[in-house]
Amino acid sequence: MLFKTAGRYVVAGLLAATFGVASAQADAIRQTKAPLEDKFRQLEGEDWPTPTDYRNASGAPGYRYWQQKVDYDISVRLDEPTRLITGKGSVTYRNNSPDDLPYLWLLLDQNDFKRDSISHMTETVSGDGISLTQVRRAKRFQEWEGGFTIKSIKDAQGRALEFTVVDSLLRIELPQAVRSGGGETRFTIEWSFPMVETKLIGGRSGYECFTAKDEDGNCIFEVAQWFPRLAVYSDYEGWHNKAFLSSGEFTLEFGDYNVALTVPSDHVVAATGELQNAGAILTAAQRERLAKARTASEPVYVVTPDEALAAEKGKPTGEKTWVFKAKNVRDFGWATSRKFVWDAMGVKQADPKAEYPLVMAMSFFPKEARPLWDAYSTKAIAQTLKVYSDFTFAYPYPVAQSVNGPQGGMEYPMISFNGPRPVKDKKTGNLTYTERAKTGLIGVVIHEVGHNYFPMIINSDERQWTWMDEGLNTFLQFQAEKQWDKKFPSRRGEPKDIVEYMVSQDQVPLMTQSDSLLQFGPNGYSKPATAMVILRETVMGRELFDRAFKEYANRWRFKHPTPYDFFRTMEESSGVDLDWFWRGWFYSTDHVDIALDKVVQGRLDSGDPEIEMASRRAEREKEPPSLTVSRNTGPTVVERDAKTRDFYDATDEFLVTESARKKAKSAREDLTTEEAAAQSVKDNFYRFTFRNIGGLVMPVILKLDFTDGTTETVRIPAEIWRKSPKTVTWQYVSAKQVKAAELDPLWETADADRSNNVYTGAIAPVTLKFSKPPEGANRMKDADLKIQPDSLTTLPATDPKAEAAKKDGK
Numbered sequence: 147m148l149f150k151t152a153g154r155y156v157v158a159g160l161l162a163a164t165f166g167v168a169s170a171q172a173d174a175i176r177q178t179k180a181p182l183e184d185k186f187r188q189l190e191g192e193d194w195p196t197p198t199d200y201r202n203a204s205g206a207p208g209y210r211y212w213q214q215k216v217d218y219d220i221s222v223r224l225d226e227p228t229r230l231i232t233g234k235g236s237v238t239y240r241n242n243s244p245d246d247l248p249y250l251w252l253l254l255d256q257n258d259f260k261r262d263s264i265s266h267m268t269e270t271v272s273g274d275g276i277s278l279t280q281v282r283r284a285k286r287f288q289e290w291e292g293g294f295t296i297k298s299i300k301d302a303q304g305r306a307l308e309f310t311v312v313d314s315l316l317r318i319e320l321p322q323a324v325r326s327g328g329g330e331t332r333f334t335i336e337w338s339f340p341m342v343e344t345k346l347i348g349g350r351s352g353y354e355c356f357t358a359k360d361e362d363g364n365c366i367f368e369v370a371q372w373f374p375r376l377a378v379y380s381d382y383e384g385w386h387n388k389a390f391l392s393s394g395e396f397t398l399e400f401g402d403y404n405v406a407l408t409v410p411s412d413h414v415v416a417a418t419g420e421l422q423n424a425g426a427i428l429t430a431a432q433r434e435r436l437a438k439a440r441t442a443s444e445p446v447y448v449v450t451p452d453e454a455l456a457a458e459k460g461k462p463t464g465e466k467t468w469v470f471k472a473k474n475v476r477d478f479g480w481a482t483s484r485k486f487v488w489d490a491m492g493v494k495q496a497d498p499k500a501e502y503p504l505v506m507a508m509s510f511f512p513k514e515a516r517p518l519w520d521a522y523s524t525k526a527i528a529q530t531l532k533v534y535s536d537f538t539f540a541y542p543y544p545v546a547q548s549v550n551g552p553q554g555g556m557e558y559p560m561i562s563f564n565g566p567r568p569v570k571d572k573k574t575g576n577l578t579y580t581e582r583a584k585t586g587l588i589g590v591v592i593h594e595v596g597h598n599y600f601p602m603i604i605n606s607d608e609r610q611w612t613w614m615d616e617g618l619n620t621f622l623q624f625q626a627e628k629q630w631d632k633k634f635p636s637r638r639g640e641p642k643d644i645v646e647y648m649v650s651q652d653q654v655p656l657m658t659q660s661d662s663l664l665q666f667g668p669n670g671y672s673k674p675a676t677a678m679v680i681l682r683e684t685v686m687g688r689e690l691f692d693r694a695f696k697e698y699a700n701r702w703r704f705k706h707p708t709p710y711d712f713f714r715t716m717e718e719s720s721g722v723d724l725d726w727f728w729r730g731w732f733y734s735t736d737h738v739d740i741a742l743d744k745v746v747q748g749r750l751d752s753g754d755p756e757i758e759m760a761s762r763r764a765e766r767e768k769e770p771p772s773l774t775v776s777r778n779t780g781p782t783v784v785e786r787d788a789k790t791r792d793f794y795d796a797t798d799e800f801l802v803t804e805s806a807r808k809k810a811k812s813a814r815e816d817l818t819t820e821e822a823a824a825q826s827v828k829d830n831f832y833r834f835t836f837r838n839i840g841g842l843v844m845p846v847i848l849k850l851d852f853t854d855g856t857t858e859t860v861r862i863p864a865e866i867w868r869k870s871p872k873t874v875t876w877q878y879v880s881a882k883q884v885k886a887a888e889l890d891p892l893w894e895t896a897d898a899d900r901s902n903n904v905y906t907g908a909i910a911p912v913t914l915k916f917s918k919p920p921e922g923a924n925r926m927k928d929a930d931l932k933i934q935p936d937s938l939t940t941l942p943a944t945d946p947k948a949e950a951a952k953k954d955g956k
Contacts, residue, residue, distance in 0.1 A: 185843045185871045186726045193733070194710045200381040205714030206701050213706055215240040216376045216401040223408040223465075224367060224482060229353055232338040233373055238401075240330050243379060246323040250331075251379075251387045255371035256339045257314040258392055259292025259347065264313050265392045283346055290340070292347070294374065297336035307333060314390040316374060335374055341367065344552035348392075351563070354552035356485075356514070360575075362458045366483040366512060366551040368563045371396075375477070378607070380706055386607060394609030394660030397601070398476040400704055406469050409482045410462035414449050416488075416510045416547050417480035418560045419472030427468055439490035440504060445524040449488035451513060457484040458513075472559065474542075474704060476605055479558030481549040485512035489520065493528045493546075500540035505531060511550035515567045518579050518587055523548045523564070526591035526630075533626035534599050537692065538699035546598065548591045555590045557597030564590045585635055592630075593623045604702050611709055612660045613732075617674025624675055638672040639679050641896040647672060648737035648840075649898050656732040657709065676896060677731045684845060684894050685864070686722055694719035726864055730842040739840030741902035742848075742889050743873075748831035748914040755810050758913070759800040765911065766800075831914055832878045834887065836866075840898055843867040846876070849891040853883040859891065884909060 190203075197203035199210035217240075222233035241247055258265040266287070299307045299318060308319040324331045344352030351370035357363055378386040378397050386397055407415055424433055432448050439446035462484070472478065490508040507527035511519040527548055531541050547561040554565035566587040568579040599622070601608060601615035608615050624639030637643075647653065647668040654664055656674055663669045682691040697719040698712055709732070717724050730736055752758060784790050817825065836846055846862040866874055889903040897903060926932075931940040 183871050184868075185729065186723075186865070186868045187729070189713070189725045189728060189733075194713070195382065195708075198381070201708070201711055203714065204718040205698070205711045205716070207705055211705070212242040212244070212381065214242055214376075214379055214399045216399040217403070218373070218401060218478070219404045220373060220478075221406045221408070222372070224369070224410075226365070226367075226410050226462075229341040229367075230338060231341060231369065231372055234334065234336045235373055236332065236334050237376065238330060238332050239324060239376060240328065241324040241326060241379075242328060243381070244326050245379075246326050246329075247320075247379065248323040249320055250318045250324075251377040251385045252316040252318065252374040253371075253377055253390065253396065253398075254294045254296075254311065254314050254316050254374055255390045255396070257293040257311070258390055259342055259349070261287055261291050263293070264389050268391070279346065283348075286343075286346060292340055292342055294337050294339045296374070297338070299333060299335045302332040312389070315377070315387050337374060339372070341369070344368070350395075350553065350556045351479075352552055356512075362485070364458050364483065364485050366481065366485060368479075368481045368549065368551045368553050368556075370477075370479040370556065370558055370563075372480075373478075378706065382708055383607075383610075386609070388609055390609075391661045393663070393666060394612065395615075396477070397605060397607035397609065397706070400474050400476050400605070403470070403472045403475060403478050405471075405478055405480075406467050407480055407482070408465050408467045410484065411464045411466045412457045412460060412462045412484045413466070413482045414454075414457075414484070414486040414488055414510065415468040415480060415482045416486070416508070416549050416561055417468070417470045418475060418478040418558055419470040420544050422469040422471055423467075427466060436490060440492040440506065442491055445489040445491045445507075445509070445520070447487065447489050448508075449486060451487050451516065454485060454487045455513060460484075472543075475559035476602060477558050479561045479563075481510060481551060481561070481563065483510075483512065483551075486510040486549075487513065487516070487520075489524055491524050491528065493531050495531070495535065495540045497535065497540035501542050502540075502544050505541050505543070506545045507531070507547075508545060509548045509550075514570075515550040518566065518568050518584065519550055522584065522588050523550075523591055526588045527595050529626055529630055530592045530595040533629055534596050534622050537622055537625065538599055538604075538696060539703060541598070542603065542703075543598065546595050548595060555594050557594040557602065559598065559602045562591070562594030562597065564594055566590065581635075588630060588634075589623065589627060589637070592626045593619060596622055596626070599699070603704060604699055605704065605706050606708075607706070609660050611657065612663060612666070612670035613656045613674035614707070614709060614712070616670040617656070618678065620671045620675035621678035624679065638675050641676055641680055642893045644668070644672055644676040644896050645737075645898045648896060653735050655734055673731070677727075680844075680895060681716075681724075681727065684847070684861075685724070685727060686720055690720040690722060691716075726843055726868075730844075734842070736841035737898050738842045738844050738896045739838075739898045739902075740844065740846060740889055740895075741837045741839055741899070742834065742887060742905045743837045743902075744833075744835035744875075745884070745887055745905050745907070745909045746833040746835075746912050747884065747909045748833060748912050750825065750827055750829075750831065751913050751915050753810055753814055753825050753916075755802045755806040759802050761913070763798075763800040825916065829879050829881045830883065832880070832884055832909075833875050834878065835873065835875045836889075837873050838867060838871055839902075841871075843871055844895045847890050847892070847895065848878075849888045850878070850880075850884050851886040851888075852880075853885045856882070 197208075199208045200212065202208045217238040218235055220233055220235035222231060224231055239250060257263055260266065296309070296311070296316065299309050301307055301321070310317045318333065320331060342349050342352040344354060351368045351372070353365050353367045355363070355365040376399055378399055380386065388394075403419060405417065405419070407417060409415060421427065424436070428436070435446055436448045439448065488508065488510050490506055493505045493507050495503055495505060507524050509519055509523035509527070511523065527546050531546060535541055543560050545560050549561065549563050550565065550567065551563055552565070553563035556563045564587065566583045568577045568583065570577055596619050597615065600606065600619040606614035620638050624636050627634040627636045647665060650665070652664045653669060654662065656669060658669075660670070682688055686694070694716045698707070698715040701715060702711060713724070713728050784795060814822065834848065843864050845864045846866060847859065848862065849857060849859045851857050860878065862876060866876060887905045890897045926940065930943045932943045933940055
């Protein structure tokens with residue numbers, strides 16, 4: 147169920163969990179007679195929105211699904227001395243929705259750097275210390291201000307359009323509404339903004355200048371959120387016009403881009419899309435190297451280190467305009483510098499239906515990033531394309547790029563900005579790099595290039611649901627890292643590594659809106675990635691998970707999915723009910739802690755009093771004698787005085803009497819053949835008691851060690867908790883003797899306390915008595931009547947004369 151408040155849909159179930167308010171539907175089926183918590187209660191109809199013609203109940207786009215299309219034709223110029231970006235763009239907006247739109251909303255994310263922005267004004271600090279960078283940042287904002295300057299907005303006829311800026315948003319008032327069902331409007335917009343110094347101010351783009359005394363003084367510019375972009379208008383939220391507060395990233399509309407980038411003449415540019423004027427930009431040698439790279443098995447330099455070094459030492463002679471085109475993308479990013487070395491390598495796609503059978507993997511980096519980037523960046527791109535495509539679909543773009551600069555890790559269609567470099571010793575000038583820098587580079591390239599799939603193609607809304615792109619992308623990053631090197635030190639993905647966060651206090655459910663997240667990294671990245679690993683390896687199994695995950699990816703490529711589309715698709719495609727999993731991992735802050743509290747070894751009552759009494763005597767003899775008796779001295783009364791001794795002193799409680807034998811014989815005679823066979827079973831009936839301490843229901847994985855040296859691991863589905871989410875007892879039958887038992891032996895469920903996973907107590911023996919259900923009331927039998935075989939007519943059950951003859955002995 148969704149409530150819409152102030153233009154925002156909010157999940158009713160999340161409100162109930164957060165504020166203690168239950169929805170109307172939940173009230174209708176509320177449990178009031180017992181403290182039972184139903185961890186398996188279905189989310190459909192209560193917490194999830196009702197399916198529509200736009201999004202159906204299976205999790206697929208409905209037959210009336212729609213989304214908008216926005217095309218951009220932009221010319222932009224970088225003024226290097228002032229770090230000013232100036233642009234002019236023509237925008238074509240196509241309204242495929244069923245609604246007429248009287249105005250349009252655009253995103254002005256650079257406005258975060260205005261002094262009076264919501265983002266800047268609500269920054270908080272903690273502790274009693276301060277860094278020198280924080281001091282410098284505070285002083286910079288006193289003398290500098292970022293943000294867009296909007297020069298003009300005009301319609302297709304050149305008439306000025308009224309517009310309003312609301313923090314990081316801009317609304318254009320249209321003289322006529324854009325008609326539903328395919329209506330179009332065109333407008334032009336002119337703007338400018340000063341770029342930020344990334345390592346001082348922060349942000350997702352900006353510049354870095356190498357101005358230390360032993361450096362060359364040149365700069366790298368990574369340019370993103372650089373033009374006013376149309377906000378999404380969707381079937382489930384309308385306009386996605388929540389202000390940007392620096393954490394929740396962007397959802398945008400797909401469209402075609404034609405972009406002309408004017409930069410100093412000695413710069414090398416990397417950008418979303420394909421370069422259209424290589425003949426006017428690159429030298430003949432560079433074009434030849436680029437062509438060679440398409441079929442090379444190793445990266446080939448397009449711009450060599452020597453060429454980059456020469457550019458660093460020279461000066462530009464003017465400007466050049468690099469022209470790029472990109473089809474069906476949701477954003478556009480670019481980077482430019484005279485410092486760039488450029489290498490490339492063609493990557494063949496395995497899917498014969500791929501739109502681009504060969505993708506150009508390319509890296510751009512300064513000399514300060516060598517040789518780390520030469521060795522690993524482009525190859526990491528190739529690894530990403532292979533693994534991600536295996537899990538989803540063939541990469542649908544012609545290029546995939548990694549650029550080194552001031553940004554540690556950020557993604558845009560076909561291009562990513564990544565940070566790690568070698569370190570120069572301040573005294574000796576020697577270059578070295580740590581193992582963490584190496585694996586960090588490989589990991590961040592995989593992650594940021596992987597974002598092409600989530601959310602650049604599978605276009606979820608991170609500002610609302612961070613986990614949908616960061617979490618799913620981190621899951622595939624983990625897969626790609628482990629296929630790069632079995633020993634790869636992945637930061638996120640292993641269940642054991644999420645335990646500390648899962649038991650922490652400062653956390654919120656994964657379904658929480660991005661700007662309200664606590665511990666952003668663990669919540670947005672680590673926990674959902676780990677959830678996917680557990681879902682694949684432990685809950686569903688690889689075959690079912692992989693099929694369902696690929697189904698989701700293909701259903702929603704180039705569309706706008708919601709969490710409910712993902713949840714429904716995973717269940718519908720696999721045939722596995724996962725509501726308990728979503729409820730626990732995504733809607734709660736419970737953690738996994740399942741304890742093995744008790745183990746009992748049961749043997750069946752044989753029905754033979756000789757055997758049973760002997761067994762009971764043997765168990766009694768295992769018990770130690772009374773400590774008091776053992777320490778007493780002298781004879782007891784019974785030992786001294788024979789007259790006090792009777793039948794009970796001559797026998798014990800384990801005496802088998804004739805009456806007991808007769809009763810046992812009669813009982814055996816009453817058994818059917820099947821019952822007699824069941825009573826003769828000699829197997830052990832083990833009973834394990836599990837206690838759910840953490841609250842999160844999960845499959846119970848039980849490893850059993852036997853006295854004969856063998857082991858067995860039993861995987862009990864999570865549904866074992868469906869009627870009692872706190873404590874359950876489970877039975878296991880075997881002829882073998884269990885000597886030890888352990889829960890989650892492979893550490894695959896993120897169990898927070900392993901000390902209660904291993905059963906170290908004595909396995910208590912118990913004899914399991916047979917019980918028969920009581921015979922139901924039968925007045926006909928009590929009346930000593932019977933029915934005839936072919937009629938319901940009743941007759942006396944016994945012949946009185948025959949009974950009398952029996953009594954007379956005849």
